[in-house]
Amino acid sequence: MSAVISTIKLHLNQRRVTFIAPLSIAGTVAIISVLISLVFWRAGSQPGSAGWIQGSQSNPGIVYALVGFLIYAGVASVATTFPFALTLGATRRAFIAGTLLWDAITAAYIAIIFAVLNVIELATHHWGVGFYIFDIYVLGAGNTPRLLLIVFLGVLSALTIGGVFAAAWVRFGIRGPQVIAVGVIFVLGIAAIAIVPDAAAIIAAFQLWWLAIAAGVVIMVSSIGMWLLVRRAIVR
Amino acid sequence: MTSTVDIHSMTRRFGRSTAIDDISLTVAGGSICGLLGRNGAGKTTIMSIIAGQDRPTSGSVEVFGERPFENESILSKISFVRDNQRYPDNYRLHHVLRIAPDFAPEWSDDVAGELADEFRIPTQTPIKKFSRGQLSSVAIVLGLASRAPVTLFDEPYLGLDVTARVRFHDTLLRDYAIHPRTVLLSTHLIEESEALFDRVVIVDRGRIRVDSDSEHTGQLAFTLSGPSDAIDRLSAKRTILHSRSVSGLKSVTIQGLADADTSAEAVRLGARIAPATLPELVAAFGADTPETRDIKKGAVA
Known part of the structure; x- marks a missing residue:
């Protein structure tokens, strides 16, 4: 069996x-989120009102909670799995290819589940009582194709x-992540210095697809980085 | 026998530290080779390079005529579980037993199941909470059940109780007889393992000090013990590998074979003379004695 398939397994x-x-x-x-909505309900906010919808759709809690786990899963997929994969007989090449494919499978799985739940949420008029879990701004405000793309790229970005x-x-060793973190901060700082004078114009012209491009760049850079770092890595 | 592992002028440096220093070694197919030496001698590094987990700084390593590093077909024929093996987070025994066959074409579920039972490896406890002996048991299961043509055991006995060690020996010999393979085994429990070896390689400070058929190791050195003055006389002009003195008594390990004259002289002076045991040989070559010279394959010092 191909070591790439074995690595995915x-x-x-x-x-x-x-x-x-x-x-x-x-879940x-x-x-x-439902409990918080109930608190607001009891406090006088009315489900279906403009304020209720605005407040509910602005809650990105589900994204924040998942991002932390997904970054951990991305770290674990390499940090502890790489030594064991080499022990089993995987090549570094097969390991990285298999890991990236697993990243994509996981991203697609979560995106599809979220899309299905979003469709159910919309079809049931937000679970019959006006609860907004998936129909939120950060996930595309109910637009299912957009949610699919956002969740897939978001999950893939976090994992990579x-x-x-x-x-x-x-x-x-410990210096590796530190150097990357410092490098990322440095690049973001330089970028901020460069664009701040034009920030207002950039914000005015902002298009959502810019984020998709940015996610694509992050995924590509992270994937290439994984390969370049692991291809000569040894286990000690 | 054709060679399975060929190491030629291999050196491995980590920064300023030289872990392996220009070694050459061939391991014949269908043999069990003991890789012996002190902690930090370079045993794990040698195995790691053979298994493609590391690369030499210079020189070459070939397994079945090909370099193992990033070589999928060769790596599928090698099993190497290091003594400090890390497992994915939250892994339990069943995770290991479920995935290992995907990478090991010759995997035996029967051997794996039998050993897991015999070693009483916990099935519900995460591997990261295993004791040292339980970790060794998992490594042995992976090594033996893989039936890999080249199987490398790195300190397989660490923390194992005597029953488990005996079980390991029995299973290794039984399965080896049915499915011959090349086994390289590093250990500090030399007396217990000695009977397994048909070849012995002693490593110290990254260099191969002894490379010999196991049946000839008794001819590589001998020990003398007795009154200090008698031992000094008998060992004069000989290569002393190791020496110990205690209040007028002395014991030395001397490189080479004791001839009849030396034996007779030892008896006359009240000294005891005997071929060096393998543990004594390993201890002697690991001692900080500058005058020792290397004993290469087939040589009788």
Whole structure:
């Protein structure tokens, strides 16, 4: 069997991490969101009112909660899995290819689940009582194709960012992630200095697809970084 | 026998530290080779390079005639679980047993199941909470059940109880007889493992000090013990590998084979003379004695 396929199976070996944990985190956040909505309801806010909808759709809690887990999963997919993959006989090339494919599978899985739940949420008029879990601004405000793209790119970005930091650790120890973090801060700082004079015009001209391009760049840079860092990494 | 592993003038440096210093070694197919030496001698580094987990700074390593680094077909024929092996977070035994066959074409579920039972490896406890002996048990299961043509055991006995060690020996020999392979085994429990080896390689400070068939190791050195003055007389002009003195008594390990004259002289002076055991040989070559010279394959010092 191809070592790439075997590496994907290695990542999928802990099915709970790939398939259950993201849903349980999302479910927990959904329950918390519902409880918060109930508090507002009891405080006098009316489901279906403009203020209710505006407030509910502005809650990005589900995204924040998942991002932390997904970055951890990205780190774990390289930091602790890489030494074991080499022990089993995977090449570095196959490991990175398999890991990136697993990243994509996980991103597609979560995106599809979210899209299905978004469709159900819309079809049931927000679960029959006006609760907004997936129909929120940060996930496309109910636009299912947009949600699919946002969640897929977002999850893939988080996993590959975690992966590249872990790859730096595997290759250079604790200094690796530190250098990447400093480098990212430096680049963002230079970019901020360059664009601040035109910030107002840029914000006015902002298009949503810019974020998709940015996510694509992050995913590509992180993936290439993972490969460059791991291809000569050794296990000690 | 054709060679399975060929190492030629291999050096491995980590920064300013030289872990492996210009070694050459061939390991024949279908043999069990003991890789012996002190902590930090370079045993794990040698195995790691053979397994493609590391690369030499200079020189070459070939397994079945090809370089193992990033070589998928060769790596599928090698099993190497290092003594400090890390496992993915939250892994339990069943995760290991489920994924290992995907990478090991010759994997035996029967051997894996039998050993897991015999070693009493916990099934519900995360591997990261395993004791040292339980971690060694998992490594042995991976190594033996893979039936890899080149199987490398790195300190497989660490923390293992005596029953488990015996079980490991029995299973290794039984399965090896049915499915011959090349085994390289590093250990500090030399007396227990000695009977397994048909070849012995002693490493110290990154260099191979002894490379010999196991049946000839008794001819590589001998020990003398007795009154200090008698030992000094008997060992004069000989290469002393290791020396110990305690209040007028002395014990030395001397490189080479004791001839009849030396034996007779030892008896006459009240000294005890005996071939060096393998543990004594390893201890002697690991001692900080500058005058020792290397003993290459097939040589009788």
